[in-house]
Amino acid sequence: MSSKPPNILVYSEVEPVRLELISTLQRTLEPDRYTVYPLSAEQVRGRAWPDSTAALIVHGRLETSLAEVFADYFLNGGKLLGVCSDVAGLFDCGEVGDVTRVTKHLRDLRGEDHEVQVEVIAREDTSRTVSMKAVDELKTWGRAISTQIEFVPFEDNKQNLEIFKHVLSTELGIKFKTSHHEEALxxxxxxxxxxxxxxxxxxxxxxxxxxxxxxxxxxxxxxxxxxxxxxxxxxx
Known part of the structure; x- marks a missing residue:
């Protein structure tokens, strides 16, 4: 069994966003628990990465073929955060009125059916439009969070950094540094x-x-x- 830490992968075609996401994660994650890497389109299609991945962060526009691979990763037990990403369209359930939780059937790349539950977990204060939703695969325990909050650049809005960390930790189980880590050294x-x-x-x-x-x-x-x-x- 490999002792190498699991990966947190970042995919974005916008280089400044990709670099800032990676540097922020490397600076704030719990020490020695994860390895953070960028993910290229070629690597996505190669599909050698899912088994060693603790979480996948996807930002921005995607080719349909890439979105389908990312969705397949989630449907088969992966943890995914989609930030202003086209991958959210795969989980669109045509929300009506105040309905906040619906069930949907999706199919993975092997043609297997999956039952997922889509839940609205955050709305804009004034417009009440959906700003964040969670999607859970009911058998594989895959979980995807889709948000329209544009977190980057973090230095312009420290609150966005805290929301970003909160979503990854609370919703996807990723561990970040705490003051305890400094005191315990x-x-x-x-x-x-x-x-x-x-x-x-x-x-x-x-x-x-x-x-x-x-x-x-x-x-x-x-x-x-x-x-x-x-x-x-x-x-x-």
Whole structure:
């Protein structure tokens, strides 16, 4: 079994949007839990990516053939966030009045039928038009969120960043950094065995402040040393 973290993939034909989504995810996701990659149209069609993917983020206009592959990923258990994307059209149920939840039957690329439930989860405050809906595959547990909120650029609207993270975490189960991760970063003492010259050379390359204590022993073994490291204010 591979120990490689699962992927979060980003597809957008708009390069600035794609790059900002990727950099934002890399900066805010829980450390060491995911690997974030861009996804090209060629890779989408190759379909080698679904099994190792924790979530897929799709932005903007799509060719029908690509939208169908993304929908197939969701129908077979994948987690998908569509942002102002044509993929939302595949889940259109012709909403009427105040109806917020409907059931629909879709077919995947292998011709298998799937029953999905479409639920409106957010509307515009004034116009009451749908701004976000959730689609659940009732057997495979696939889940897709479709939103018309244009999150990017995040620096112009910090609230959009918080909504983006909230949707991915609450609706799709993606883990983000919390203040706990910063507080929990605490290094313990460690032992090095070797000559003092080698040990000092090793420690000089560390970016974390550290303190070396030489503990001479009356044995045939080289001196052992205790390294005490604690970020970022420990004594040197």
């Amino acid at each position: 605490c290094y313990q003492s460690a032992f090095l065995v070797g000559s003092e010259e080698v040990k000092r050379s090793f420690l000089s390359g560390l970016s974390i402040p550290n303190k070396l204590k030489i503990n001479p022993r009356k044995t045939s073994q080289p001196n052992s040393s205790t390294i005490t490291s604690k970020p970022p204010t420990s004594a040197v």
